[in-house]
Amino acid sequence: MNDSLRRTLWISRVTFLEAVRQxxxxxxLLLGAAMVLSSVSLRVFDFGHGELKFIADFGFGGMFFxxxxxxxxxxxxxxxxxxxxxxxxxxxxxxxxxxxxxLGKFCGAWAVLGVFIVVLAGLQGIVLWAREQELIALAxxxxxxxxxxxxxxxxxxxxxxxxxxxxxxxIVLAISALARTYSA
Amino acid sequence: xxxxxxxRHLTKDFRIGIRGLKLRAVDDLSxxxxxxxxxxxxxxxxxxKSTTLKIVLGLVAATAGEIGILGHPSATxxxxxxxxxxxEAPYFHKFLTxxxxxxxxxxxxxxxxxxxxxxxEDALGLAAMTEAASRPIGTYSKGMLQRIGFxxxxxxxxxxxxxxxxTAGVDPVGSAAIGRMIHAMRAKGKTVVLCxxxxxxxxxxxxxxxxxxxxxxxLEGAVDDVLARRDRHVMTIEAMTPxxxxxxxAALEAHGAKVTSVTHPRRSLEDLFRELxxxxxxx
Ligand SMILES: Nc1ncnc2c1ncn2[C@@H]1O[C@H](COP(=O)(O)OP(=O)(O)OP(=O)(O)O)[C@@H](O)[C@H]1O
Ligand SMILES: [Mg+2]
Numbered sequence: 001m002n003d004s005l006r007r008t009l010w011i012s013r014v015t016f017l018e019a020v021r022q023x024x025x026x027x028x029l030l031l032g033a034a035m036v037l038s039s040v041s042l043r044v045f046d047f048g049h050g051e052l053k054f055i056a057d058f059g060f061g062g063m064f065f066x067x068x069x070x071x072x073x074x075x076x077x078x079x080x081x082x083x084x085x086x087x088x089x090x091x092x093x094x095x096x097x098x099x100x101x102x103l104g105k106f107c108g109a110w111a112v113l114g115v116f117i118v119v120l121a122g123l124q125g126i127v128l129w130a131r132e133q134e135l136i137a138l139a140x141x142x143x144x145x146x147x148x149x150x151x152x153x154x155x156x157x158x159x160x161x162x163x164x165x166x167x168x169x170x171i172v173l174a175i176s177a178l179a180r181t182y183s184a
Numbered sequence: 185x186x187x188x189x190x191x192r193h194l195t196k197d198f199r200i201g202i203r204g205l206k207l208r209a210v211d212d213l214s215x216x217x218x219x220x221x222x223x224x225x226x227x228x229x230x231x232x233k234s235t236t237l238k239i240v241l242g243l244v245a246a247t248a249g250e251i252g253i254l255g256h257p258s259a260t261x262x263x264x265x266x267x268x269x270x271x272e273a274p275y276f277h278k279f280l281t282x283x284x285x286x287x288x289x290x291x292x293x294x295x296x297x298x299x300x301x302x303x304x305e306d307a308l309g310l311a312a313m314t315e316a317a318s319r320p321i322g323t324y325s326k327g328m329l330q331r332i333g334f335x336x337x338x339x340x341x342x343x344x345x346x347x348x349x350x351t352a353g354v355d356p357v358g359s360a361a362i363g364r365m366i367h368a369m370r371a372k373g374k375t376v377v378l379c380x381x382x383x384x385x386x387x388x389x390x391x392x393x394x395x396x397x398x399x400x401x402x403l404e405g406a407v408d409d410v411l412a413r414r415d416r417h418v419m420t421i422e423a424m425t426p427x428x429x430x431x432x433x434a435a436l437e438a439h440g441a442k443v444t445s446v447t448h449p450r451r452s453l454e455d456l457f458r459e460l461x462x463x464x465x466x467x
Contacts, residue, residue, distance in 0.1 A: 003294070006291075007291075007292055010288060010291045010292060014277065014280065014284075014288050017280065017284070018277050018278075018279045018280065021279040021320075022279060087275045089238075089269075090269070090274065090289070090333075090336065091289075091292065092243055093243060093259075093264065093267070093269040093271075094264060094289065094292040094293050095261040095262075095264040095265045095292070095293060095294060096264075097261075
């Protein structure tokens with residue numbers, strides 16, 4: 001059991017390294033970052049909680065979208081290029097069960113998305129914080145209550161996004177596995 | 185001791201298309217690979233060599249027949265730990281470096297972490313890949329891909345090494361190097377099974393050969409037995425003159441022997457190539 005866990009971890013690790021080194025990952029990360037940064041330009045004129053929430057929704061929406069693209073491409077690559085290209089053949093000849101292989105791939109892909117989300121959400125946090133400072137300054141001038149966002153809330157959002165993307169990977173994995181058993 | 189591989193009445197049908205048309209890739213094949221030898225599996229394209237090897241390794245399910253590998257029925261985890269495999273036309277993770285790949289394969293094959301570094305460097309050294317080991321695999325030439333594939337197949341010091349076309353796309357100098365790696369494995373008492381279309385090399389490297397055609401076994405035996413024509417003899421003569429030749433023929437005829445052909449020995453293109461070329465840049 002312990003060995004099995006270790007093998008799964010090694011597969012995850014290599015899946016992670018491979019994905020992170022691809023240009024596609026950097027490309028999507030840049031796109032996501034551009035999206036998050038562009039949310040700075042969003043201005044809603046009620047100067048309050050609404051605006052910060054709007055920025056956050058916009059940013060996390062983008063993250064989920066690009067994250068899903070990444071999830072689908074990574075998983076599809078596993079089935080349609082790795083298994084058909086026989087990369088997997090080398091691995092499946094090792095003392096390794098198919099469950100370990102698939103679980104390892106899943107965890108690796110999920111970890112990649114974790115990094116993706118954390119980086120973008122970090123950026124998003126900075127954007128929100130900067131806007132919050134502006135709003136606080138404005139609120140002090142006009143005597144209204146200052147708007148705030150909480151780090152805990154951001155953490156919750158990150159976790160939510162990550163779980164949702166995990167579900168996306170699992171679904172794509174299940175569909176491709178089914179498609180393969182029926183086509184091969 | 186049980187043979188390294190035993191295959192009994194192996195048959196494999198592939199279903200093609202939705203109508204389920206059957207294609208018989210391997211047809212009632214029975215074969216035994218003794219331990220400690222280099223065994224060559226030959227045959228034309230599509231005769232079922234790779235399919236047979238994949239079934240032996242448990243990567244493809246057989247339609248009928250029995251497999252034994254190192255005394256285990258089929259490729260159990262225990263058997264796989266003692267087996268190394270180089271698939272044909274190997275594709276590996278392009279973004280890993282050679283060393284990372286070999287290390288990863290060593291870990292998956294159960295090399296203890298204390299021995300890991302030494303095992304990885306040994307395998308890289310054996311495959312002459314130490315220099316290029318820190319480059320991403322995506323930048324390798326075909327010959328280097330085959331050699332890193334070899335390193336990944338032997339890193340866990342397996343008893344049985346299965347190589348599917350280890351010299352495909354490799355230049356003659358490189359394939360001579362792979363031939364030496366195979367000999368090195370045999371010298372350590374390992375069993376090596378290989379497929380190749382380079383018959384000249386197979387003849388030099390293998391102890392036994394089996395020839396398949398359309399999924400069936402057509403010949404199996406020790407290379408020396410299969411190839412020697414014990415009813416014919418070849419002499420190589422230097423400084424021959426027509427007079428000497430006539431005298432020699434007369435002398436042979438006096439004993440009832442007959443000279444049927446006199447030709448000049450040719451060296452093979454491969455030998456010539458190897459004489460002229462020192463080695464590929466990445467060898
Ligand atoms: N996954 C598959 N689905 C359907 N047919 C297959 C499959 N794999 C192999 N075949 C068929 O089985 C036959 C044997 O293939 P195999 O790859 O074993 O040949 P081979 O002897 O290794 O040939 P080569 O020398 O070209 O490598 C071929 O006719 C091939 O088309
Ligand atoms: Mg083949």
